[in-house]
Amino acid sequence: MENSHVCPKKVKDVSLQELRDSLQEFARARGWEQYHSPRNLLLALVGEVGELSEIFQWKGEVAKGLPDWTSDEKQHVEEELSDVFLYLLQLADVCGVDLGQAALTKIIKNAQKYPVNPATFN
Numbered sequence: 210m211e212n213s214h215v216c217p218k219k220v221k222d223v224s225l226q227e228l229r230d231s232l233q234e235f236a237r238a239r240g241w242e243q244y245h246s247p248r249n250l251l252l253a254l255v256g257e258v259g260e261l262s263e264i265f266q267w268k269g270e271v272a273k274g275l276p277d278w279t280s281d282e283k284q285h286v287e288e289e290l291s292d293v294f295l296y297l298l299q300l301a302d303v304c305g306v307d308l309g310q311a312a313l314t315k316i317i318k319n320a321q322k323y324p325v326n327p328a329t330f331n
């Protein structure tokens with residue numbers, strides 16, 4: 210049975226696998242798997258990136274942590290970031306990519322490509 214209406218306030222160490230399972234159950238329960246093709250999910254992802262961008266649009270530079278934003282604005286950011294993340298996770302899934310492993314591998318590759326320059330901190 211689906212339990213997506215249960216919204217715990219704070220869950221420690223949410224795993225990507227848990228999120229993927231919830232997303233699969235969400236789509237399955239609604240018969241929406243047929244719509245979740247790679248192309249559709251990519252377009253949905255880009256749409257949500259646009260919605261996230263709209264929140265920042267015309268605000269000028271914004272301080273880290275968004276200290277001057279209202280709680281409504283912060284909640285909006287939280288929701289749009291989540292939409293982006295959840296569509297990205299689903300897109301990776303239908304592309305057969307394990308996003309956690311792929312991201313870890315990419316971080317290692319990035320570190321090899323951009324070695325630390327000790328002089329930077331002297």
Ligand SMILES: Nc1ccn([C@H]2C[C@H](O)[C@@H](COP(=O)(O)OP(=O)(O)OP(=O)(O)O)O2)c(=O)n1
Binds near residue numbers: 241260
């Ligand atoms: N076919 C769908 C439709 C929605 N969702 C999920 C993923 C997103 O987390 C969220 C997106 O829902 P909406 O399209 O309603 O977008 P918003 O929540 O941003 O609403 P709005 O565009 O009205 O601000 O729902 C999904 O997985 N598959």
